Amino acid sequence: MALSPASARSRNTVLSPRLEALLRDHLGKDAVRLEPDTIGVAGPELTDRILAARRATEIERPTFKPLHGRSITRTEASSVTRTIGSDVREALKAPLPQNIDLSGPWPLTGHLFLRDLILGRDPRRLRILMSRNLELTPLLTWLVISAGAALPGRPKPGDDLTELGKLTAKAANYQDRRYALGMYRRAAAPVCFTISTLVANALWLGSPFDDSTPNRNIIFESLRLLPPSWNILRRASPEYPALDPRIGTGDDILVLPLLSHRDPALWEDPNEFRPERWDHLDPDSTPGYLPFGHSSERCWGRHMVMPLAELLLDQIRAAGLVVDPEQRTAKVPLLGLLGVSEVRVLKARDAR
Numbered sequence: 001m002a003l004s005p006a007s008a009r010s011r012n013t014v015l016s017p018r019l020e021a022l023l024r025d026h027l028g029k030d031a032v033r034l035e036p037d038t039i040g041v042a043g044p045e046l047t048d049r050i051l052a053a054r055r056a057t058e059i060e061r062p063t064f065k066p067l068h069g070r071s072i073t074r075t076e077a078s079s080v081t082r083t084i085g086s087d088v089r090e091a092l093k094a095p096l097p098q099n100i101d102l103s104g105p106w107p108l109t110g111h112l113f114l115r116d117l118i119l120g121r122d123p124r125r126l127r128i129l130m131s132r133n134l135e136l137t138p139l140l141t142w143l144v145i146s147a148g149a150a151l152p153g154r155p156k157p158g159d160d161l162t163e164l165g166k167l168t169a170k171a172a173n174y175q176d177r178r179y180a181l182g183m184y185r186r187a188a189a190p191v192c193f194t195i196s197t198l199v200a201n202a203l204w205l206g207s208p209f210d211d212s213t214p215n216r217n218i219i220f221e222s223l224r225l226l227p228p229s230w231n232i233l234r235r236a237s238p239e240y241p242a243l244d245p246r247i248g249t250g251d252d253i254l255v256l257p258l259l260s261h262r263d264p265a266l267w268e269d270p271n272e273f274r275p276e277r278w279d280h281l282d283p284d285s286t287p288g289y290l291p292f293g294h295s296s297e298r299c300w301g302r303h304m305v306m307p308l309a310e311l312l313l314d315q316i317r318a319a320g321l322v323v324d325p326e327q328r329t330a331k332v333p334l335l336g337l338l339g340v341s342e343v344r345v346l347k348a349r350d351a352r
């Protein structure tokens with residue numbers, strides 16, 4: 001059995017106090033009152049019934065919530081997801097750049113690599129929308145988008161752009177340009193931010209990986225212990241009280257993969273990073289495992305996640321990169337996206 005190495009097992013992952021309290025107080029419970037108007041749900045059966053009861057509404061969706069007050073229809077969301085999907089496929093077809101160096105602080109290093117790999121053809125005005133600093137304040141994002149839409153020298157139809165970039169070049173007036181730039185960020189952000197976070201989590205949890213361990217198992221096991229989408233929100237809705245008497249008519253529901261992914265009733269050695277458990281488990285049908293949401297409507301970008309995360313892991317493993325042995329602790333802040341805030345990655349020979 002390929003247990004994670006002692007160096008990985010002795011690392012200390014410091015969850016934010018709220019996340020720590022959720023695990024300490026509610027692990028193993030199927031439903032729990034978190035706030036006067038919010039129920040947390042982690043039991044696989046109840047989770048299944050809640051998520052199957054109806055689709056996510058536009059304000060519950062993680063990616064395509066209304067933009068500048070304008071609803072994004074499912075048709076448009078699906079078309080934009082296909083567009084970024086085709087840019088990802090193009091990028092994966094082309095030869096990889098020479099001298100890739102993925103050492104440095106993660107997830108930032110992975111984020112910049114993915115941004116340049118997939119959106120490298122786009123001008124700075126578009127790529128700047130992928131700045132991690134914009135995460136800090138929605139106001140800053142709004143300013144960058146507004147300036148990008150207003151200033152001269154904008155991308156034009158006919159420029160050498162990604163398919164996603166071409167959507168911004170087509171916009172005819174200021175309002176449409178602002179909307180198109182917002183959409184560019186919405187569609188490209190999960191590719192750059194979420195996948196680099198997932199791989200940073202994997203490195204922290206298990207690096208250096210045993211040569212015989214497939215990337216696929218590493219990814220599924222990281223998604224289990226540190227699921228980037230650690231909660232799935234459903235606003236109060238008439239379907240829910242009928243499913244369980246503990247749910248009131250005004251209760252919002254927070255489905256909590258963070259808890260179900262570590263429930264001792266569902267997992268052997270739930271807190272251990274054991275990628276080999278995925279030799280025999282089907283990630284699409286394992287009860288309580290829902291890093292990409294519910295089977296009735298799984299993440300639309302999932303087909304991009306696996307190849308890109310595997311590409312990153314391949315490069316890291318081939319280059320002999322590992323987590324700095326001097327780093328004993330990493331913090332996991334309370335954010336929408338669950339992940340270690342910084343992991344230092346370096347060449348194994350520099351690590352001695």
Ligand code: HEM
Pocket residue numbers: 056060061062063064065077081084187188190191194195198227228229232233290291292293294297298299300301302304305
């Ligand atoms: C590690 C990476 C990712 C994780 C863990 C993840 C997770 C999820 C989850 C849990 C849902 C279901 C939400 C719900 O039911 O309320 C979802 C939906 C969705 N995801 Fe992902 N996702 C990832 C990457 C991506 C990427 C790369 C894209 C590409 C654009 C994407 C686009 C979407 C879309 C369009 C939806 C459907 C609803 C919406 O947000 O508009 N995701 N994802």
